[in-house]
Amino acid sequence: QQQVKQSPQSLIVQKGGISIINCAYENTAFDYFPWYQQFPGKGPALLIAIRPDVSEKKEGRFTISFNKSAKQFSLHIMDSQPGDSATYFCAASFNKFYFGSGTKLNVKP
Amino acid sequence: SQTIHQWPATLVQPVGSPLSLECTVEGTSNPNLYWYRQAAGRGLQLLFYSVGIGQISSEVPQNLSASRPQDRQFILSSKKLLLSDSGFYLCAWSVGGRNSPLHFGNGTRLTVT
Numbered sequence: 001q002q003q004v005k006q007s008p009q010s011l012i013v014q015k016g017g018i019s020i021i022n023c024a025y026e027n028t029a030f031d032y033f034p035w036y037q038q039f040p041g042k043g044p045a046l047l048i049a050i051r052p053d054v055s056e057k058k059e060g061r062f063t064i065s066f067n068k069s070a071k072q073f074s075l076h077i078m079d080s081q082p083g084d085s086a087t088y089f090c091a092a093s094f095n096k097f098y099f100g101s102g103t104k105l106n107v108k109p
Numbered sequence: 110s111q112t113i114h115q116w117p118a119t120l121v122q123p124v125g126s127p128l129s130l131e132c133t134v135e136g137t138s139n140p141n142l143y144w145y146r147q148a149a150g151r152g153l154q155l156l157f158y159s160v161g162i163g164q165i166s167s168e169v170p171q172n173l174s175a176s177r178p179q180d181r182q183f184i185l186s187s188k189k190l191l192l193s194d195s196g197f198y199l200c201a202w203s204v205g206g207r208n209s210p211l212h213f214g215n216g217t218r219l220t221v222t
Binding site: 031032034036041042043044045046049051089093094096097099100101102 | 115151152153155199201208210211212213214215216218
């Protein structure tokens with residue numbers, strides 16, 4: 001059973017647009033939700049993370065929105081840039097990390 | 110600051126050959142260490158994790174094994190590789206509580222031919 005479901009699988013956004021990636025989870029015991037960014041041939045790098053006691057966290061152009069009742073969280077990338085083109089993974093954790101299947105983002109110049 | 114090293118970056122091995130991938134972490138003590146595998150276009154599958162020297166937990170029964178001979182060294186091994194062992198292998202570390210963030214190395218691309 002997939003613990004964390006991520007969508008879309010791929011996303012194309014114009015430069016300057018907003019990229020939105022969504023994740024849903026079932027296990028209400030999860031209490032830490034990080035997002036990772038991965039460039040080709042590299043390991044995933046921690047981008048931003050949130051805990052369920054807050055509904056939103058913003059770091060620069062990256063924002064996590066968290067809806068505890070709906071068991072959903074999303075990553076918003078404002079003013080998307082070609083350099084943001086990468087694969088993004090959401091994750092949820094309670095003693096162990098469960099990763100989404102990834103979203104390949106392509107930002108067109 | 111903490112850094113993680115993985116080597117080799119790429120590896121091509123024939124079926125039936127042994128495997129040894131190494132990972133070391135610098136700048137921290139007693140880290141939790143992890144081995145993940147990432148299939149092409151897929152998510153991350155946890156293979157092994159370790160909370161201390163000689164302590165290894167296996168998540169998935171398979172052709173691989175892991176060892177932690179030193180505090181900041183984690184080794185992934187196989188006695189005989191299978192075609193299905195091909196993939197991108199990632200080492201990761203964390204310190205602190207159970208929900209401390211994972212930090213990944215740059216991985217090893219393994220191709221079994």
